[in-house]
Amino acid sequence: MKVAFHFENSAIPDADLREPELGNPGIGGTEFLFAALPHYLAKLQHERVEPRIYAHTTGKLPESVETRPAASLKEAVEEASRDGADFIVFDPKREGQVLEAIPALEEEELRGIAWANNVPSVKCLRQMSRSKYVSRFVAAGREMLDRLIDHSIYEKSTYIFNGFDTSGYEPEKVFRDGEKVVFLGSITTSKGFHILAKKWKKIKNKVPSAELIVIGAGNLYESGVEMGRWGIAEEEYEKIIREHLQGEDGDPVDSVTFKGLMGTGKNELLRSAAVGIVNPSGKSENCPASAIEFQACGTPVVSRDYRGLLDTVKDGETGLLGRVSDLVDNTVHLLKNEDKSLKMGERGVEFVKEKFSYKKVCERWLYMLNNVGEGKNPSHDYKLKNLSKDLKLLREMNRNIKKIPILKNLPSVYETTRFAKRLYK
Secondary structure (H helix, E strand, O other), rough: EEEEEEEOOOOOOOOOOOOOOHHHOOOHHHHHHHHHHHHHHHHHHOOOHHHHHOOOOOOOOOOOOOOEOOOOOOHHHHHHHHOOOOOOEEEOOHHHHHHHHHHHHHHOEEEEEEOOOOOOOOOHHHHHHOOOOOOEEEOOOHHHHOOOHHHHHHHEEEEEEOOOOOOOOOOOOOOOOEEEEEEOOOOOOOOOOHHHHHHHHHHHHHHOEEEEEEEEEOOOOOOOOOOOOOOOOOHHHHHHHHHHHHOOOOOOOEEEEEOOOOOOOHHHHHHHHEEEEEEOOOOOOOOOOOHHHHHHOOOOOOEEEEOHHHHHHOOOEEEEEOHHHHHHHHHHHHHHHHHHHHHHHHHHHHHHHHHHHHHHHHHHHHHHHHHHHHOOOOOOOOOOOOOOOOOHHHHHHHHHHOOOOOHHHOOOOHHHHHHHHHHHO
C-alpha cells in the first residue's frame, strides 16, 4: 500500500532529518516523528508499505523515503492522489490547513489519517468526525484518546504510541555522576519549567550539592523567536524564570546551567543525571518524548501523574509521579537514594525497549492501515484506567448519556471545557 505523509516543516527548514537513527536533532517531537515514522516503515515494513513524504522543504529528509514538495496539506492531498496514494497521514493541529484539506480529501476520494500528538481544536475535531474521508484519528497515547471518549470522533479513533529507537541512548551500564538534575523540554509556559524554577531553591536547601542542567529553549518549535536577556525564552516568560534563578550579578545562580537547544549531544548529560524532570505541569503532554529519552538513557523521571506521563512512565518503577506539590520531595528522594535511582534507571531502559520499539509501533500502524483499507471500525475493548484523573468519570457518564437519541448532540466534556476557558479568559 502507498502511504503519503504530509510534513509541515516550513518553520524548521534547516533541520537535518536524513538519518533518524541519530535521534532528534533539537526540534519538536511531533516534527521529528513525521520524518522518523515513514523512515522506519520503509525500513521495517518495506514489503507491505511504500511511504512517501510531502513537505514544504525536502532537502534534508530521510534518504530512505521518496519525497515531494507540497506547500500545504491541501496541495499534499492533491499531489498524493495523483501519485496513487491509498492514504495520507497528516497532523491535525493546524486548523486552517485541515479545514481547507477536508474538501480536497472528499473530492480526490483519498482516505485521510489524522495523527495527533495534541488534541486539535473543537472546530477541527467536529469537521473531521463528520467527514467520511477522514478515516481514522490516531492519538499518540491511551490517556489522550480517553479525553475524547464522549466525542463523535471517538468512533473512528485509536491510539498508537510514538516509536523510539534506543540506539545512541542506551548506556553500557546505568550510572549517575553526582547529584545532577536535568530538565529537558521547551522553555515555554506549557512545558512548566517555571514550576521547577520556583522550587529549585527548596531542592538545593535539602541537597546542597545538587546542580540543575536545563536543556531546551523557547525557540524549540520555531526558529526566529525573539529571546530574553539570558537567551533561553521569550522575555515575558524569562522574567519569571530570572526572578527565581538569578544571582546577584544578574546571571543564573552557580547551581544552574542553561545548555540551550541540543541534538544527540545531550545524551551523555541525560545518561549521567540522577533525576530527569519532564514538564512538571503535565498539561501539554500526550506522549512526551523527553520522558522516553530519559528512561532510554537509564535515568528515572520525576513529574506529575497526569495525561501522557501516565502512559510513558511507570510510577514507582521507572520514575516517580505525583502532584505538582510533590516535585521537591520526589526529586530529593531520588537524589538521596542512589541505589533506588539506579534500579529505576535500569528498569526504564527495558521499559522503553518493550513499549516503544519501532518494530512494535510499525506493526500497529500496518494493522491500523489494513483495517481502514478493509472498512473496519477500531476496537475499543479495553477498560478505562486512571478513572480519578482528567474528568474521566464525567466523560464516561456523558458518553453513556449521549446514547439516548434525543441527547446525542450534547457537547463533549472537551468541547465544554474549551468553551469555558475562552469565556473566562
